[in-house]
Amino acid sequence: MVKKLPNSVSTSTTVRIPNHIYDIIEFEASSNDSTVSTVINNILRKHASWDRFVGDIGFMYVQKPLVRALFEKVSNKDLAQMSDTIGYARIRDAVLFIDGKVDVTGITYVIKLWLTTSNIPIRVIETDESIEFIVKHNLGNKWSIYFSTILKKLFGELKIASIEEDIEDHTVEITFSLKSKKKKK
Structure with a gap:
């Protein structure tokens, strides 16, 4: 950690x-x-x-135009499977490996590390009630879907749902509710 x-x-x-x-x-x-x-x-x-963790968690440097071209060739069915399994598993492993636990802070920290290191601009706006990720990636609509699916699965593991989502060809905006659920007596 x-x-x-x-x-x-x-x-x-x-x-x-x-x-x-x-x-x-x-x-x-x-x-x-x-x-x-x-x-x-x-x-x-x-x-x-x-x-220092990149090799251990299975990341490598790849040219953005290649990533965009490869994602465009992937079927929607294969994209959903890759997001759910490979993408989610790799990022979850990165969160555990780098931060030591999967929580909102760890997920946010590793997502920001991953994207800033990849020269993909990210802005995270966190309030008491929500956390919003704004990513300008220029990697195409399928990468937007891939990325948002990974985030939704990571936060879903914490029982945190997305409340707003805007997926475009060049950007992703996704907001998760951080409102704590009141326990019923």
Whole structure:
């Protein structure tokens, strides 16, 4: 399980970096109006939270146009089966492996890691009553269906239902109710 520490906790250390790598990092920092320290911390954060687990949980880097083309070739019946079994199982395994338990926090954390690491913009809006995922992926309608099916199955395991869903060719918006059910006496 990965322990998520507050951002204010830090350690100062000295690291030897090859000159050509430092030059790349320094160029990226100046190009993004950032600091070398910020770029290095972002690299380390990404490694500690996602990259070190990628191979163990069965993920790999693939070009987005290839993913879109492959999804378009899949029948709706096969897509439903892949979402229900392969997609759900892989993400559930990732949540357990990275966060240690399947709950709203773990699911949200791993989904955000997965998509941000894949350069897919995601916005999560959480209130006391709901959690909304807004994803702009540009991978086609079938990927939208695939992704929303995985989320619905993960949250369904927690007995949390989707209350609103908008699936488009380039985006997914899905909201889940977090209202606790009152126990009957």
